[in-house]
Amino acid sequence: MEVIVPFSTDRPKSRLSDVLSPEERREFARTMLDDVLDAVDAAGGDPRILATDAVDVDSPVTVDDRPLTEAVNAALDARLGADSERDGSPDPVAVVMADLALVTPAAVDRLFAAGRDADVAMAPGRGGGTNAFVASHPEFRVDYHGASYLDHREIAAEVGADFAAVDSHRLGTDVDEPADLAEVLIHGEGRAAAWLREAGFALDADEGRVAVARE
């Protein structure tokens, strides 16, 4: 399955600016991207990076500097409908965010499996975002503003697409805020977790929920 991985090269992970410098945020964002690409590969997916600017990476890269919603919808147009000249039902295409540092091949497998059974299968992110989805309905399009998960359910309903939710903590954890770093240290198995440890982050169990502290 083709898997589009949107990646912003411009000031990535700004909500981590209290704990990481701009250069560190760039490095860390890149380790997360690499972890996502590895997991997609291992699950048999075919990743394509949809980046705001050039990225030096082994997978194919499409550069599109428009905002996320427009860039993803252009990709969906090309694959699912409108610009597509396919007859019959289009092949499913996945969109998986580049900051899912907890992702594993098994989690991607569950997303793919759900996407083969439903017109739209989606893993919500914490706070109502849309962290990953598979769509095979020609008219499904995205709108990433606000509580996008609820909007996407509504869009699916409007175009008559079956919708399945993928209930996954790993897919549901996008890494945006300092508290998310604890999830990476607890559950991450890849480069992002190693990078954080190397940068001096460790779990701090003094609070109600485990947080992170930096040496």
Add this chain to the structure above:
Amino acid sequence: MEVIVPFSTDRPKSRLSDVLSPEERREFARTMLDDVLDAVDAAGGDPRILATDAVDVDSPVTVDDRPLTEAVNAALDARLGADSERDGSPDPVAVVMADLALVTPAAVDRLFAAGRDADVAMAPGRGGGTNAFVASHPEFRVDYHGASYLDHREIAAEVGADFAAVDSHRLGTDVDEPADLAEVLIHGEGRAAAWLREAGFALDADEGRVAVARE
């Protein structure tokens, strides 16, 4: 499967005190308990509440006013080993927290299925907690302090129990802090979500992640 549901009647949900009064916190905690009991029932489980004091509810209640770890371990002693007089492998027993307001029968089913295949199957909570598990290993015991999920993995390894993680956003979302209320409004399908709406809570999509606002 027997499902132990620990429930504290004493100052429940104190980390919600900025947004809910003590009486409201008691009411809201009770709606979450009822949602959990419903989901366990619907998944074919046999719930038993392990409460710090009497609770007026249809399911059987055991009162044990010791701290959570001691009370749960006493229940595990009685079912899995030590105090148990069973021969052979004990029947699996589940422990599911009472504040999992997003839980559905399907999520409980996945927990049960994982618990039939492994000696210990566990759904981590956000921040490294242990939100739900099934154990059938006679020597597995709990320690809920700190990053209990990692400690429980270690305890399972020490007693030679196979461990399986259950990757679920629904089981992973315990409702402790104001930000968690957004998850209830986005994904909750039961009494807790209805109670919050009735109390004037609504989603507020102004921030990076969707938060809640109260009228």
